[in-house]
Amino acid sequence: MKDYLVLISCICFLVFLIPGRFRKYFAIGGWACIVGYLFLELPYYFSINNFMYPAIAILSAPFLYITAKYLLRDDPRVIQLSTIAAVAFLIYAPFGYIPALGDWLIAAVADQTSAALAAFGHPVNFSAWNMMERNGFQTEIILACTGIQSIAIMLGVAWGVRSTARQKIAGFLLVFPTIYVLNIVRNVFVITAYTEQWFPYLSAIAGNGEMGYESFFWAHNVMAELGALIFLVILAYALFMILPELGKLADSLYRLYRGEVERIIRPKTGRSKL
Numbered sequence: 001m002k003d004y005l006v007l008i009s010c011i012c013f014l015v016f017l018i019p020g021r022f023r024k025y026f027a028i029g030g031w032a033c034i035v036g037y038l039f040l041e042l043p044y045y046f047s048i049n050n051f052m053y054p055a056i057a058i059l060s061a062p063f064l065y066i067t068a069k070y071l072l073r074d075d076p077r078v079i080q081l082s083t084i085a086a087v088a089f090l091i092y093a094p095f096g097y098i099p100a101l102g103d104w105l106i107a108a109v110a111d112q113t114s115a116a117l118a119a120f121g122h123p124v125n126f127s128a129w130n131m132m133e134r135n136g137f138q139t140e141i142i143l144a145c146t147g148i149q150s151i152a153i154m155l156g157v158a159w160g161v162r163s164t165a166r167q168k169i170a171g172f173l174l175v176f177p178t179i180y181v182l183n184i185v186r187n188v189f190v191i192t193a194y195t196e197q198w199f200p201y202l203s204a205i206a207g208n209g210e211m212g213y214e215s216f217f218w219a220h221n222v223m224a225e226l227g228a229l230i231f232l233v234i235l236a237y238a239l240f241m242i243l244p245e246l247g248k249l250a251d252s253l254y255r256l257y258r259g260e261v262e263r264i265i266r267p268k269t270g271r272s273k274l
Helices: 002-016 023-040 042-047 052-071 076-097 099-119 148-159 165-195 213-242 244-265
Strands: 125-128 131-134 137-140
Touching (some): 002 023, 023 042, 023 052, 099 131, 099 165, 131 165, 148 213
Antiparallel strands (some): 131 137
């Protein structure tokens, strides 16, 4: 069911890119499927003690309400936001839905991560084409470990706004190599921390019954997640420098969603002006 929601969301956003009077309804369908997917993933994230994505899922409910409300009004700000999402899906879809392409990317990242680990004195063995083993601990490289989601999102941000060809090329050169290389660094850190058991702390919070999982939890679910979030904020700021239109869009979207949230939290009822 979850995979179908992602596929339906992808289709909706791609159809949204086709001009037409009903395109806004496809955008709403795309956003709704993403929110539905986040909520269906809650049991999994709770099972691995990951609380960042559940928080995102909770916040996605008011986001969906506000976005749908303004899409129905043909608001240019949320139309632009949906265009960014659609471009991101356009970049991600080939890797997500063509197994041969996705597996090729996973294998490439696994090989490069293994080479980097060996260079830093932590060589691993492959127990399968995408499964690394060291000190009795195994780590599987999956599509989420390739950085393709972050690359697609940030390229969607860079290419989903009005810009010149030169600005689009500059955005690509900033986003793709930077995220790709830093994702390899992230993989090296997580695998080393897990296989060397750097953070065997607070098993009541970080454990899941699997031996040594605590180190993976702190390295992957906390440190790497927070580091990625901080980095993406910095990268977004760099994109603002390259794409002035992106900065204007971000400011207008912030004002829109902040104003709507304030109206939801503090509705102006029963007030009169003197």
